[in-house]
Amino acid sequence: MRAAIIHGPFDIRVADVPEPTLTRGDEAIVRVTHSCVCGSDLWSYRGVSDAISGSRIGHESIGIVERIGPEVRGVAVGDLVVLPFFASDGRCPECRAGFPTACRNGTFWGTNGYDGGQGEKVRVPFADVNCFVVPQDGLTDSMTTALLPLADVLCTGHHAAVCARVGQGSTVAVVGDGAVGLCAVAASRRLGAARIILVSTHEDRAALGRRFGATDVVATRGDAAAEEIAALTGDLGADSVLECVGTDDAFSLALRAVRRGGDIGVVGVPHGIADLRVGRLFRTGVGVKGGVAPAGIYIRELMPDVLAGTLDVSAIFDLTVSLDDLATGYRAMHERTAIKALVRT
Amino acid sequence: MRAAIIHGPFDIRVADVPEPTLTRGDEAIVRVTHSCVCGSDLWSYRGVSDAISGSRIGHESIGIVERIGPEVRGVAVGDLVVLPFFASDGRCPECRAGFPTACRNGTFWGTNGYDGGQGEKVRVPFADVNCFVVPQDGLTDSMTTALLPLADVLCTGHHAAVCARVGQGSTVAVVGDGAVGLCAVAASRRLGAARIILVSTHEDRAALGRRFGATDVVATRGDAAAEEIAALTGDLGADSVLECVGTDDAFSLALRAVRRGGDIGVVGVPHGIADLRVGRLFRTGVGVKGGVAPAGIYIRELMPDVLAGTLDVSAIFDLTVSLDDLATGYRAMHERTAIKALVRT
Numbered sequence: 292m293r294a295a296i297i298h299g300p301f302d303i304r305v306a307d308v309p310e311p312t313l314t315r316g317d318e319a320i321v322r323v324t325h326s327c328v329c330g331s332d333l334w335s336y337r338g339v340s341d342a343i344s345g346s347r348i349g350h351e352s353i354g355i356v357e358r359i360g361p362e363v364r365g366v367a368v369g370d371l372v373v374l375p376f377f378a379s380d381g382r383c384p385e386c387r388a389g390f391p392t393a394c395r396n397g398t399f400w401g402t403n404g405y406d407g408g409q410g411e412k413v414r415v416p417f418a419d420v421n422c423f424v425v426p427q428d429g430l431t432d433s434m435t436t437a438l439l440p441l442a443d444v445l446c447t448g449h450h451a452a453v454c455a456r457v458g459q460g461s462t463v464a465v466v467g468d469g470a471v472g473l474c475a476v477a478a479s480r481r482l483g484a485a486r487i488i489l490v491s492t493h494e495d496r497a498a499l500g501r502r503f504g505a506t507d508v509v510a511t512r513g514d515a516a517a518e519e520i521a522a523l524t525g526d527l528g529a530d531s532v533l534e535c536v537g538t539d540d541a542f543s544l545a546l547r548a549v550r551r552g553g554d555i556g557v558v559g560v561p562h563g564i565a566d567l568r569v570g571r572l573f574r575t576g577v578g579v580k581g582g583v584a585p586a587g588i589y590i591r592e593l594m595p596d597v598l599a600g601t602l603d604v605s606a607i608f609d610l611t612v613s614l615d616d617l618a619t620g621y622r623a624m625h626e627r628t629a630i631k632a633l634v635r636t
Numbered sequence: 637m638r639a640a641i642i643h644g645p646f647d648i649r650v651a652d653v654p655e656p657t658l659t660r661g662d663e664a665i666v667r668v669t670h671s672c673v674c675g676s677d678l679w680s681y682r683g684v685s686d687a688i689s690g691s692r693i694g695h696e697s698i699g700i701v702e703r704i705g706p707e708v709r710g711v712a713v714g715d716l717v718v719l720p721f722f723a724s725d726g727r728c729p730e731c732r733a734g735f736p737t738a739c740r741n742g743t744f745w746g747t748n749g750y751d752g753g754q755g756e757k758v759r760v761p762f763a764d765v766n767c768f769v770v771p772q773d774g775l776t777d778s779m780t781t782a783l784l785p786l787a788d789v790l791c792t793g794h795h796a797a798v799c800a801r802v803g804q805g806s807t808v809a810v811v812g813d814g815a816v817g818l819c820a821v822a823a824s825r826r827l828g829a830a831r832i833i834l835v836s837t838h839e840d841r842a843a844l845g846r847r848f849g850a851t852d853v854v855a856t857r858g859d860a861a862a863e864e865i866a867a868l869t870g871d872l873g874a875d876s877v878l879e880c881v882g883t884d885d886a887f888s889l890a891l892r893a894v895r896r897g898g899d900i901g902v903v904g905v906p907h908g909i910a911d912l913r914v915g916r917l918f919r920t921g922v923g924v925k926g927g928v929a930p931a932g933i934y935i936r937e938l939m940p941d942v943l944a945g946t947l948d949v950s951a952i953f954d955l956t957v958s959l960d961d962l963a964t965g966y967r968a969m970h971e972r973t974a975i976k977a978l979v980r981t
Binding site: 384385388389390392393454524525526527530542550551552554557560561564565566567568569570572573574575576577578579580581582583585 | 729730733734735737738799869870871872875887895896897899902905906909910911912913914915917918919920921922923924925926927928930
């Protein structure tokens with residue numbers, strides 16, 4: 292079968308790799324129909340993270356179950372399934388506590404001998420836990436595309452909002468206008484936020500943000516952005532700030548944009564963020580929480596709204612490529628000419 | 637009138653001071669009937685915080701309204717009122733956002749020309765906002781004593797639990813067996829925690845903790861305590877850890893005792909806590925939030941349960957002194973022979 296392999300900085304190629312086979316009775320083989328490129332894939336693509344040369348890549352996919360092991364109970368051949376970006380076993384203490392992203396037997400895709408999502412097929416460990424079956428009755432292709440963000444970015448944006456305690460009537464500021472930031476806007480609206488301020492210096496992304504629920508756009512950065520958010524909130528700051536970038540600049544802005552007693556949700560993978568003084572958090576009453584979203588929990592919660600059409604972020608896919616043309620998708624996202632590339636396999 | 641004055645380390649005296657008078661139309665004069673000594677008063681008493689020599693002290697009190705200014709609407713002479721430890725104006729942006737502890741015109745007691753709570757009377761700013769009227773019909777003296785912790789420690793313990801997202805079925809670990817820690821136990825039980833592990837090396841305090849709802853007691857510190865909490869939680873850690881001490885040792889234990897994806901509520905005033913790496917929070921998915929409790933919000937929420945008798949932490953008062961004998965109360969708390977001294981004026 293064909294699958295993406297990262298060879299080094301800016302060198303991603305699709306090549307022939309062995310077909311996956313079942314290695315345990317609780318696994319499934321899924322034929323990927325839709326996958327996509329994630330902002331975090333770009334860290335490997337740019338050589339910022341150490342991707343091992345020759346490793347598989349991609350962690351967001353939807354597909355059709357092609358084979359199941361004898362122990363699989365809740366998934367059948369022919370099912371359409373969403374696969375979360377992190378696979379968990381469903382039974383370790385962390386999984387039972389509702390935090391599958393910390394699963395002791397969990398794995399990201401493309402590592403530990405597992406296939407990457409950017410390929411024709413993947414072997415899914417603990418299939419009953421990691422295959423989220425989609426009812427196919429009346430399902431259109433555009434609905435399937437709308438389900439794909441559940442694999443990662445929509446759950447990640449939702450996690451930022453949950454960590455930052457977004458609720459009915461909240462004033463939210465979203466730092467970051469990538470796919471995750473835009474999904475954080477949609478998730479905040481879904482949770483009842485009354486006001487959603489998107490920090491975005493890109494007109495097209497800001498326009499999409501407005502479509503997803505942003506009520507205000509701040510088209511500046513740093514001090515100027517902090518001042519604009521203060522002005523927009525009556526010199527108060529936002530109840531919740533969703534930090535969807537991961538740089539020190541973005542985190543510093545979050546600290547300045549949040550009101551006293553408010554919360555910061557951090558889902559941008561931290562790169563060089565300065566240490567936090569606990570005394571500062573205490574004095575301001577601000578909460579900080581984030582990390583890798585427990586997608587396996589959120590998919591169940593969000594899927595009904597996606598299927599009902601009330602939570603549709605499929606417009607983040609502003610470029611579609613074939614698997615063989617995957618490098619075009621990476622390049623476009625790296626150059627920021629595309630928000631997120633959908634890959635049809 | 638008589639009131640407490642702190643002169644220097646271990647030198648607290650009760651002396652004659654001028655009677656308070658109304659300086660604005662929205663103030664009230666309250667004759668204090670019950671006050672108490674707070675763990676945070678001990679920081680001044682011990683000379684750890686810079687208390688200005690000759691300054692008034694005390695910030696937890698209940699009393700009878702003796703006079704009101706012409707603009708006061710919701711409070712009448714003769715009302716029994718609980719006074720929160722921080723007075724706010726009720727109308728600045730932070731107050732309107734539900735975080736009165738950050739009030740722009742707010743004040744602690746005993747500073748800025750305001751009386752301390754350890755004295756015969758206090759002048760209350762913004763009386764309509766800061767006097768929480770208690771229905772006196774059928775009120776017994778022991779019920780009044782049970783209301784006094786609303787002025788600070790019960791709200792502070794509740795804040796730890798709210799910040800750490802304690803809810804139905806939570807497993808909670810409470811670090812600190814002072815009055816706040818014990819109140820955090822009671823607040824956690826009220827919020828539905830299924831399991832409450834109290835870290836306490838004092839048998840009498842541990843016994844009180846059990847009475848307030850602790851299901852387990854860990855009578856060790858540091859590494860040993862972390863290991864015991866791990867063992868008690870099936871090698872998982874607690875969903876919520878309530879840090880009610882403020883030292884680096886206590887905070888380090890909190891970081892070790894919390895499960896991945898869990899939350900730490902910090903209400904011990906930080907003294908020398910090491911800076912937090914955001915990358916560590918991200919990797920573990922742990923949230924940190926705390927600070928000075930918005931008592932003005934919580935009093936309204938908690939008072940009905942105190943009046944109903946379902947939230948009674950009055951047993952934290954294991955010593956009663958008269959105002960003139962206040963120094964005995966400080967000494968006993970400093971020497972840890974008393975948990976919390978009630979002061980009858």
